[in-house]
Amino acid sequence: MPAPMSPCNARLACAIALLASLAACGGGSNPLDNPPQVANPATAGGQKLSFLYFQKCINPIFLMPLPAPDGGAVNTCAGAGCHANATGTGGAFRVEPGAQPVDLADPRNTPEVVRQSAMYKNFYSAQGEVVFGSPTQSRLLAKPRLLNVLHGGGQVFASDQDPAVRRIAYWISRPVPQGQDEFSAAGDSMFTPPNAKEGTCNTQ
Numbered sequence: 001m002p003a004p005m006s007p008c009n010a011r012l013a014c015a016i017a018l019l020a021s022l023a024a025c026g027g028g029s030n031p032l033d034n035p036p037q038v039a040n041p042a043t044a045g046g047q048k049l050s051f052l053y054f055q056k057c058i059n060p061i062f063l064m065p066l067p068a069p070d071g072g073a074v075n076t077c078a079g080a081g082c083h084a085n086a087t088g089t090g091g092a093f094r095v096e097p098g099a100q101p102v103d104l105a106d107p108r109n110t111p112e113v114v115r116q117s118a119m120y121k122n123f124y125s126a127q128g129e130v131v132f133g134s135p136t137q138s139r140l141l142a143k144p145r146l147l148n149v150l151h152g153g154g155q156v157f158a159s160d161q162d163p164a165v166r167r168i169a170y171w172i173s174r175p176v177p178q179g180q181d182e183f184s185a186a187g188d189s190m191f192t193p194p195n196a197k198e199g200t201c202n203t204q
Contacts, residue, residue, distance in 0.1 A: 093129050
């Protein structure tokens with residue numbers, strides 16, 4: 001009958017067994033290290049948000065004066081020190097302040113041409129801050145509202161009834177139909193009357 005282990009040796013044996021089991025799970029040489037590769041699965045569905053609605057109803061929000069709810073200085077989302085592409089310090093979300101609307105009725109503005117424009121860069125950056133169909137989980141809304149996430153610019157929108165919040169939430173909640181691109185004419189239905197050029201921005 002083998003002699004019983006001392007408490008010290010027993011703890012050592014347990015630690016070795018634990019490390020071995022972790023190594024078996026992770027497959028790496030260091031069980032406490034990060035895995036060698038991190039896989040980010042592609043977004044299911046492949047839908048996109050409406051460029052039509054973005055350039056008329058969302059991009060202007062980034063340019064309008066926004067007084068801080070606490071009485072702080074007035075600024076814009078696209079201002080220097082915030083999300084301006086050239087001088088901003090606001091992380092991955094970037095805005096080209098001088099972006100001009102693109103006339104999608106002009107046959108020269110093919111999708112390839114539009115995707116090179118400053119307005120499209122703003123669209124692409126904003127869409128990257130979105131969880132489709134879920135405004136409250138989207139950083140584009142959660143950060144300026146301080147919904148369980150910090151925002152360097154503080155609280156920008158105090159209420160979910162703020163007109164800007166309602167526009168952003170509406171945009172996020174209505175991706176274009178499956179299989180259609182971001183320039184889909186289905187985006188016209190997001191205006192009253194249903195025409196991106198002449199209509200006003202729907203919010204519900």
